Amino acid sequence: MIGRLRGTLAEKQPPHLILDVNGLGYELEVPMTTLYRLPPVGETVTLHTHLVVREDAQLLYGFYEKRERELFRELIRLNGVGPKLALALMSGLDVDELVRCVQAQDTSALVKIPGVGKKTAERLLVELKDRFKAWQTTPSMFELVPSGPQGPAPVNSAEADAVSALISLGYKPQEASRAVAAIDAKGLSSEELIRRSLKGMI
Known part of the structure; x- marks a missing residue:
């Protein structure tokens, strides 16, 4: 199991990134709450990871904090919740x-x-209630993230990346385009x- 990686952030294409660790590039998928906290490309970062091994692929997921990885692991233990839905939940809501x-x-x-109807939401809340009794909350990460510009980026490219990331989370192309255009x-x-x-959108 790969539990943690420290290296240079080589590429960032939300929600995917490549981390260069001594010349070896690890491709990871991260929730948006982790993406917001990453340094610029070319800088060093440490990510806590979770490896999912399937018959047709080995998928590596990265998280800025251990609590995020713990939440991801709790979510994928639930019936009907795979990594994609877990990342969507964690991208829409921080821990x-x-x-x-x-x-x-x-x-x-x-x-x-996306992917969560009323019945699914009710089931998730019931199944998670006992698991979360001991979890402590801190101020919302969204309140801690600066709301202003975070460095220059070509507008067209930034908008395209944002739409692409929202679609990868399960939003319809029209919804994603509308949300970014607003x-x-x-x-x-x-x-x-x-x-x-x-x-x-949330």
């Missing part, structure tokens, strides 16, 4: 927001996430566009 939803048994935010994208990075789009 503490999801914990608060579970503790309050509030389905309203969950049903806005934001004043001038000077914003793709990460900030994704963050604002998701907040507007």
Whole structure:
């Protein structure tokens, strides 16, 4: 099992990235909440990882904090929740927001996430309730992430990356395009566009 990687961020194409570890490039998929906190390409980062081995592929998932990886592991243990849905849940809601939803048994935010209907949301909340009793919450990560521009990026490229990332999370192309188009994208990075789009959709 690959539990942690430290290396240079070589490529960032939401929600995928490549981490160069001593010349070996590891391709990882990350939730948007991790993506927002990554340094610029070319800088060093440490990610906690989870390896999923299937008959046709070996998939590596990366997380900025151990709590994110713990949440991912809790989610994929649930019946009917695979890595893709787990990442969608974690991209729409950070760890503490999801914990608060579970503790309050509030389905309203969950049903806005692609792939989660009312019955699925209710089942997830029931199954997670006991697991989350001991989880402590901290201020929302979205409140900790700067809301302003995070470095220059070509607007067209940033918008395209943001739309592509939303589609990969399960949103319909029209929904993704509409959400990104509703934001004043001038000077914003793709990460900030994704963050604002998701907040507007959830």
